[in-house]
Amino acid sequence: MLSLASGLLILVSIAPGQALADAQVRFLHAVPGGPTAQLQLAGEGGATLDGVGFGQATTYSRVPARRVKLALVAGSKRLASVRSSFEDGVRYTVIGQSAGRPDLRILRDSGATPARARLRLVHAAPELGTVEMKLGGRSLDKVKKGEASRYSDEEPGDYRLTAGMPASGDALVMKPDLNLVAGTAATAYLIGSGGERTRFVVLEDAASGPEAGPATGLGGLADGDRPWLLALVAALVTGGLSGVLYSRSSRRRRRAGA
Amino acid sequence: MPAPDRGSRLALTLAALVPALAAGAAVLSLGSGGGEGNAAGSAGAADQLARAADRGKGAIDPAATTRALAPVIAEPGRAGIEASPLESLDGGIRPAPPQRIAIPAAGLDAVVEPVSSRGGAIKVPDVGRAGWYDGGPRPGEIGRALIIGHLDRRKGPGLFARVPSLLPGTDIDLTDRRGEVRRFKVVGTTQTPRDRFPTQYVYGAADAPVLVLVTCGGPFRPGRGYRDNVLLYARLAERTTPRGRAPRVVLYRGGP
Numbered sequence: 051m052l053s054l055a056s057g058l059l060i061l062v063s064i065a066p067g068q069a070l071a072d073a074q075v076r077f078l079h080a081v082p083g084g085p086t087a088q089l090q091l092a093g094e095g096g097a098t099l100d101g102v103g104f105g106q107a108t109t110y111s112r113v114p115a116r117r118v119k120l121a122l123v124a125g126s127k128r129l130a131s132v133r134s135s136f137e138d139g140v141r142y143t144v145i146g147q148s149a150g151r152p153d154l155r156i157l158r159d160s161g162a163t164p165a166r167a168r169l170r171l172v173h174a175a176p177e178l179g180t181v182e183m184k185l186g187g188r189s190l191d192k193v194k195k196g197e198a199s200r201y202s203d204e205e206p207g208d209y210r211l212t213a214g215m216p217a218s219g220d221a222l223v224m225k226p227d228l229n230l231v232a233g234t235a236a237t238a239y240l241i242g243s244g245g246e247r248t249r250f251v252v253l254e255d256a257a258s259g260p261e262a263g264p265a266t267g268l269g270g271l272a273d274g275d276r277p278w279l280l281a282l283v284a285a286l287v288t289g290g291l292s293g294v295l296y297s298r299s300s301r302r303r304r305r306a307g308a
Numbered sequence: 309m310p311a312p313d314r315g316s317r318l319a320l321t322l323a324a325l326v327p328a329l330a331a332g333a334a335v336l337s338l339g340s341g342g343g344e345g346n347a348a349g350s351a352g353a354a355d356q357l358a359r360a361a362d363r364g365k366g367a368i369d370p371a372a373t374t375r376a377l378a379p380v381i382a383e384p385g386r387a388g389i390e391a392s393p394l395e396s397l398d399g400g401i402r403p404a405p406p407q408r409i410a411i412p413a414a415g416l417d418a419v420v421e422p423v424s425s426r427g428g429a430i431k432v433p434d435v436g437r438a439g440w441y442d443g444g445p446r447p448g449e450i451g452r453a454l455i456i457g458h459l460d461r462r463k464g465p466g467l468f469a470r471v472p473s474l475l476p477g478t479d480i481d482l483t484d485r486r487g488e489v490r491r492f493k494v495v496g497t498t499q500t501p502r503d504r505f506p507t508q509y510v511y512g513a514a515d516a517p518v519l520v521l522v523t524c525g526g527p528f529r530p531g532r533g534y535r536d537n538v539l540l541y542a543r544l545a546e547r548t549t550p551r552g553r554a555p556r557v558v559l560y561r562g563g564p
Binding site: 257 | 443444457460461463466468501510511528
C-alpha cells in the first residue's frame with residue numbers, strides 16, 4: 051500500500067526532438083488513502099496541473115502530442131512510471147490507481163455521438179474482484195479489476211448504475227442518479243477500498259456539436275441601417291452646394307470689380 | 309488680400325463641413341449594427357453564464373448580464389423549502405422534442421423544427437422557424453439544449469431579432485410534442501465571434517436543464533454574413549402538463 055505522506059506527483063517527461071502538436075490529458079486520483087496529487091508535465095512545453103485529492107480529477111489540459119514518459123511521484127520519490135504516446139487531437143485520462151503497489155493506466159477517451167449517450171465503465175477499486183455493471187437493471191458488462199469496458203451507446207436519460215458480484219446479482223455499489231446526456235460521452239470509474247468508500251465517479255469525456263457558429267442572419271437589419279451611405283450623400287450635396295455658392299460669389303466679385 | 313464676402317464665407321463653411329460629415333459617417337458606421345461592440349473575451353463570459361445557468365449561483369460578469377438569479381424551489385406541500393437545483397425534474401421519462409417556442413416579451417411565437425449538423429455547422433432552419441439541435445439534449449433534460457433562429461431576413465427583422473436584448477428573468481416557453489410546456493428564465497446573454505464558437509460552453513452536460521438560444525450579432529459583412537453569434541442562457545423554472553397541473557414549480561428571485 052502506498053505511503054503518501056507528502057503527496058503524489060505524476061511526472062510526464064517528453065522525449066526531445068519530436069514534433070509538437072496538441073493532445074489533451076487529465077488526471078484522476080484513484081489511489082486510496084492518497085493525499086493531494088499533481089499531474090506534472092516535464093520537459094519542453096511542460097506544465098503542472100492542479101493538485102487533486104482521492105476521487106477527484108483535473109480538467110483536460112493541452113499537452114504536446116508525442117512519445118512521453120509518465121512517472122508517479124510522491125514528494126521526490128518516483129513510485130511508478132510508464133511510457134506512452136499522446137496523439138494530436140486525442141483526449142486521454144491518466145488514472146493513478148493501486149493494486150498492491152502504485153500503478154498508472156492511460157485511457158484513450160472517445161468522442162461523442164450526436165443524439166446518443168456513450169458510456170464506458172472502468173474498474174479501479176483494487177479490493178473488488180470482477181464486477182458486473184448494470185445500467186437500469188440491465189447488465190452492461192463484466193469488468194475485471196484494473197480494466198475498462200468498451201463504450202456503449204445508450205438512450206439518454208436518468209439511470210441507476212450498479213456494480214455487483216456476477217453470480218449473486220446483489221449490488222455492492224450504486225449510483226442512483228446517473229444522468230446520461232444526449233450528444234456526450236462519459237466514463238464511470240469505480241473507485242475506493244483501502245479505507246475509502248467504494249463509489250462511482252463519472253466524468254464527461256466529450257460533447258458532440260459543430261465547431262462553427264450558425265449563420266443566422268441575412269443582413270436585413272444591416273440593410274436598413276446604413277449611416278455611412280446617408281452621410282456620403284449629404285457630403286456630396288454639401289460639397290456641390292458650396293461649389294455653386296463659391297462660383298456665384300466669385301462671379302459677383304468680378305462684376306463689381308469691372 | 310480682400311476679405312471674402314458673405315457668399316464665399318458660406319461656401320467655405322459648407323466645404324469645411326464635408327470632411328466633418330465624412331468623419332461623422334465613419335463613426336456612425338462603426339458604432340451601428342446593434343451591439344456589435346468588442347466580442348473579445350466572450351468565451352469567458354460564456355463560461356460564467358453557462359455556470360450560472362447550471363447552478364443558479366456564482367459570479368456573473370456585469371458586461372455579460374445584469375443580474376444573476378438564485379433559485380427558490382417550491383412544490384405543492386413543500387412551499388418555501390429550498391432544494392438543490394441539481395435534482396432531475398423529469399425522473400426517468402425523457403421530455404418530447406420541442407414543437408413551439410414563445411417569448412411573450414418579444415412578441416415571438418413560432419414553430420421549432422429539429423436541425424442537425426452539416427459541413428461543420430448547425431443546419432440553419434427556415435427563416436420563420438426556430439431550429440432545435442437534435443444532436444444534443446431536449447429542452448427540459450439535464451444538459452444544454454440548443455435552439456437557433458434568424459436575427460434578420462434579407463429585408464427586415466427575423467424571428468430572433470429581439471433575443472439579444474432580452475433581460476435576465478424574461479420568460480421563454482417551450483412546448484413539446486406531448487403538449488407539455490416548460491418555462492425557462494433568461495440568465496443573461498453574451499456575444500462571441502462566429503469563427504471561435506465556444507463549443508465547450510454551448511454543448512454537452514450541465515448540472516440542470518439549461519436552454520441556449522443562438523442568433524447572429526455584430527457587424528454584417530456582405531457575402532460573409534454577421535461576424536458574431538449572440539448566446540442567450542436560460543434555465544428551467546417551471547413545467548406544466550397538458551392538463552394544466554403544475555407538478556413542480558421553481559421560483560426565481562434576484563441573486564447576488
